[in-house]
Structure formats: structure tokens, C-alpha cells
Amino acid sequence: MPAHDHRTHSHRAEVADVLAFVNTAGPVGPDELPDDVHVLAWLIGRGLVHPDHRRLPSSRDIASRAHHLRTALRGLFSATTGHRPPEAAVLADINRALRAVAPIELIASPDGFAVGHRHLGDPVDDALGRLAQVILRAVTEGEVGRLRLCAGPRCQRAFRDASRAGTRLWCDMTRCGNRAKADRHRAKARGVVAQPSAAPYPRTT
Numbered sequence: 001m002p003a004h005d006h007r008t009h010s011h012r013a014e015v016a017d018v019l020a021f022v023n024t025a026g027p028v029g030p031d032e033l034p035d036d037v038h039v040l041a042w043l044i045g046r047g048l049v050h051p052d053h054r055r056l057p058s059s060r061d062i063a064s065r066a067h068h069l070r071t072a073l074r075g076l077f078s079a080t081t082g083h084r085p086p087e088a089a090v091l092a093d094i095n096r097a098l099r100a101v102a103p104i105e106l107i108a109s110p111d112g113f114a115v116g117h118r119h120l121g122d123p124v125d126d127a128l129g130r131l132a133q134v135i136l137r138a139v140t141e142g143e144v145g146r147l148r149l150c151a152g153p154r155c156q157r158a159f160r161d162a163s164r165a166g167t168r169l170w171c172d173m174t175r176c177g178n179r180a181k182a183d184r185h186r187a188k189a190r191g192v193v194a195q196p197s198a199a200p201y202p203r204t205t
């Protein structure tokens, strides 16, 4: 495999990457990132870790670091969903991830200069930090309130609300929205008024 191309490889994570990362685990279904191998493959697949790092020693505790950040991100999304401040531990965990981001710098190239970066630290910590940077950008762009969790109690998937009003409750109206509507209908028939659930996702680590 040829050396990675610094000109096209910026290690920048996008909102879609963070949503996908948070949604690798939910209230139902298996954890898509159960161990180090799966986490590493996922980060490589998203272009956040170079493929030449596929063979990392297994002692690096990759999965637990990833799960820690994933739990913190879900905690942050839960807070934005509930319009309340996140727990101090959530911010501390995200800040810890941010500090591990490797610097990006300009390097000389045959035709001038290009964007390069050196992995001074751990490539997995760098990748997790890139995911955390998405939150940082969302805050500065006034967009972080649009990153929320679906109100469907059996769903709770992270989603970005792209609606004009920014008041969407469900990740998917046809699936979770209609299901909630049907639940409310049944509850009404029984004389119970159901509220959309915004229950915080339980911390697992």
C-alpha cells in the first residue's frame, strides 16, 4: 500500500461521522464497536486513522477510549435534547479528547507546499479528538443545538435537525414519528396521555 497522501488527507471529521459514531450503540441492538479491532476498522473506514495503523498492539485499550468518548458525546446530545447543561464529566471527557488532536501543519512538497500532519501522539486519540472537534465547530457555528437524540424511546439515535424551525423530535418522521403518533393514539384510547420520551441514555462506562 502506498504512503498516504498528505494533499488529500486532512483527518477532518464531519457531523455525519459523529452521528454515525454515537449511533454505533443505542438502547437496543448490539454494540457495533465491541472491541479494539472494530473501533480501529471503523476509524480507518471514516478516514480518521491511516490504514497503515491497522496493526496496532492490542494492549492499547482502544475500545474503552472510544466508548468513553461515545458515552460523553451521547451525554452532550442528551443535554441539547433536554435543553439543559451537560454534566461536568461530559465536558471534561470531550475536552480530554480535544487535547489529544495532533497538529496539522504546512510541509514542503515537490510542487510547493501541502497540508501535512505528524502523528506525535497516538493515532486513535487523534482520531477521537477529530470527532470531538466537530462539536467545537458546531458550537462556534451556533449549530450544536441541532445535534440531538431521537425522542423515540426505542430509538434514541443521534441526528442533526436540518428543519427550518429546528424543533424536530424524531430522527425519521416516517419511522419514529409515526410510531410515536400511533403510541399516542393507543394511549389516548386507553385514557393515558403519553409524552415523547427524552430519557437520558444511561452511562455505560
Ligand SMILES: [Zn+2]
Pocket: 150, 151, 152, 155, 156, 157, 170, 171, 172, 176
Ligand atoms: Zn428515531
